[in-house]
Amino acid sequence: MKQIALALQESVVLRFSILQGVQDYARTAADWKLLRSAEAPVLSWEEAYASRPDGIIGFIGAEGLPAAAPAGTPIVCVNSIHDCPSTLRVRSDARAVGALAARYFLERGYRSFVFCTDVPTHYYSQQRFAGYRDALQEAGFAPQELIINSAGNDSTGGELAQLKSLPTKTAVYCVTDACARRVLNYCEDQGIEVPQHLAVLGTDNDPFHCEGGRTLLSSIEVNHRRIGMQAAQLLDRILHGAPAPAEAVLVAPGEVVTRASTETAAAASHPVVARALAAMEQHFQIREFTVERLASACGVSSRTIGRLFRQQGMASPYQVLLNIRIGAAKRLLEETQLTADEISFQCGFADYSTFYRAFKSHVGIAPSAFR
Template identity: 30%
Template sequence: MGQPRVALLIESSREYGRALLAGITRFMRERSPGWISFFRDRGIHEDFPDWIQDWDGEGIIARIETPTMREVLLRQTIPVIDVRCRYPLDLPQIDTDDREVARLAVEHLVERGFRHFAFAGVKGANWSDTRERNFRQLLEERGFSCLTVPSEEPPPLVVRESYGNRVHEELVAWVRTLPHSTGILAANDLRGQQLINACRDAGLRVPREVAILGVDNDPLICDLTEPPLSSVACDAEAIGFQAAELLDRLMRGAKAPRQLRLVSPRGVVVRRSTDIFAIEDLGVARAIRLIHDHACEGINASDVVREVGESRQALTERFRRVVGHSLKDEIVRVRLERVQRLLIETDASLQTIARQTGFSSGEYMGTAFKRRYCETPGECRQRTREEGT
């Protein structure tokens, strides 16, 4: 095989698409496959490019958005990888694990003390419907319910995401009906921005009265909102890398897999829109804040009790009743979440990570980590590196 020609039918107007392209670029730089790539800057809802129908190349990576695009690409005799997964196709597909998106959202909002929840979706979008279904199911498993925005599916000619801007007054009316201290998961960051604007016009303070969490972690959107939007960070770069790796194998004659491949999100990036603890018990709220701010500095339960200034028995009993576990459990949980991030994002040794997260030793950290995540720190690092490559 000479220099294969690869078409990249991926939008670059959003952070998700740009991250997909970054992952493909990283594969090309690290693996040197000798590709000649064909890419034309395009928006997420632009028409399918006519030139691809008669294009003479060896492979395609695409976000298949429309029925026309689907039909044309299904007729191709060359390998095609779909990184949109809007339709069930007889093609290799790689996508974000939306159940994991929902799980991270539920854990983030519940850990911050919210007991009222809502979901604001993009009507008719399959990824939004999947996130809503999983968010609701995971909340119900914990004994909570979930409200949703009452809406009709927008007309076909209206871009579904921007439709939220056309029904701003309906959003304003809806957020006014929510219980005090509601945690909302928005289907994506653009929907989260629309919600923050609606809350402002409804006279509701974010995050004090309503907390809002987006998905995609698009820095342009998240940082343009006021307050800045917290968001679940999907790993689109890993999806792009894996799509490129798979396409390279297929162009070399490998058999195409038929099972959908899902990639876990990176985690929650906390900004001001959820940076609050929605707990009426001021002592418990202060204890949680102290733990989240200082757990990795080596504090223990006695330090927390002393700083809050209450009797140990009274605080620990109320903390367990409100949060569902002990002060010590919360300290360990916060430390382990930091351990997990450092394992994924750095090459630091286990001993170094233990010191940076308040554990007395790497052995103790490893035991606690395996008890919570059912894998050792080393296994976690290896698995996430393999998923990313």
């Protein structure tokens, strides 16, 4: 039986979900014993080294990999404060995370963009910004980068005071949920309306920050549990003699979990558009719910509702409805064992072929590959 140490003690946000992913793999596919301390299921690096394991899955902090690793012991890094090119790596595709944030805001009609970070030297921050910037530049926009201090003392505003001068309906994508909560707290203190004036999006979907304030925070689900499972798969292959991959194994992000900080209906200034968005969220599962039926429910023509969406700077009603259906399908693919046919039905698509084409066009891969 292989003895596996999880050196995840330094990570408060990541460790539980990554531990779940490792346990998922260990229960079903590996002859493993996960080493633990008397107090917790994860270890410090010192404890991991002292346990003389067959392999280590760990979180490498800002100071880098501790010295004196057991000779010949494979180590899989599951985060990206540093690139760590000399180590086995399974991590979030940070560029794809940033690009997802850009698409999310573009589909909702935003035309002014900010990237906010309090850890600009961290590799994942640089990569998330690069993905966000590149996707926006492809659409003809250039985001502003707002670097705030890492100390977290925002009582005097500091760099966050720049939020006051941003134009109405600016999209603010934050490198982490902790950073986003600081932005939201400042907006609440200064009377900046969210999401009417600024829409704020975080990363990690951490309940502590997403649900721990007056304004619920929208966030990107980074799939830490999947990272844990794939790290375990990689380590198991290495322990059985497989060659080490030259590049990091990148795990695609999940979806954006929309909460009040980017709630499109709340941000819409026209009452018909707000009603339409609320109706889409309520009725998207009904396959007969078309733009024509939406317009009728809102008491206007299809042409009028399309014009109102354009005036709000938003995508067409058809595209917004499709985005909602695709987002729901991604959730079901990740969280349930429903077949693709069943998911297409539950998300309001006419048939599986229509669902398949729409999903692949929107996400870039087939539903089966996403799962």
